[in-house]
Amino acid sequence: MSGALAPRPARVHLPAPGDVIARFTGPWAFLSNFHHWPVRWEGVTYPTAEHAFQAGKVDDLLVREEIARVATPQGARLRGRRLQLRDGWDVRLRFEVMAGVLRAKFAASPVRMAALLATAPAVLVEGNSWHDQTWGDCCCGRPACRARGENHLGRLLMTLRDEFAERIGES
Numbered sequence: 001m002s003g004a005l006a007p008r009p010a011r012v013h014l015p016a017p018g019d020v021i022a023r024f025t026g027p028w029a030f031l032s033n034f035h036h037w038p039v040r041w042e043g044v045t046y047p048t049a050e051h052a053f054q055a056g057k058v059d060d061l062l063v064r065e066e067i068a069r070v071a072t073p074q075g076a077r078l079r080g081r082r083l084q085l086r087d088g089w090d091v092r093l094r095f096e097v098m099a100g101v102l103r104a105k106f107a108a109s110p111v112r113m114a115a116l117l118a119t120a121p122a123v124l125v126e127g128n129s130w131h132d133q134t135w136g137d138c139c140c141g142r143p144a145c146r147a148r149g150e151n152h153l154g155r156l157l158m159t160l161r162d163e164f165a166e167r168i169g170e171s
Helices: 026-031 049-055 061-068 073-080 089-107 110-117 152-170
Strands: 039-041 044-046
Touching: 026 110, 039 049, 039 089, 044 049, 044 061, 049 061, 049 073, 049 089, 061 073, 089 110, 089 152, 110 152
Parallel strands: none
Antiparallel strands: 039 044
């Protein structure tokens, strides 16, 4: 991967112990599934992790390839909302797919892996204003969003970061 796509978090700000990266924007935009980093997952290359995640809702390779051709991550998300979901999607499968997509995104490149590792030891929270309390923590102020979100995206990223750090420590 060329240096032109390299994120800058390690050069901009290294988190201090106790820091929280509360939104995946600015120098932390690379943590977002909407960030334009190609992801090769289960034999298909997608323009973003969002595309790959949405494609993971189905087993049909032709539909997955169609999603890979959608122009934007927002468009991929909209396309994903119209799919007939795989059995077990809402119970466990969506978390397994997300973990696999994230692993594919960051393990594919030493630059990406280093960028994720550079977030340590900060807590990663996918703060948002679009009411996503499963993958993140909405801070819009609406009554339904006043309770803390589950932040599964942030938690999966931190788990992956820990796995990478452990693997590097064993080398």
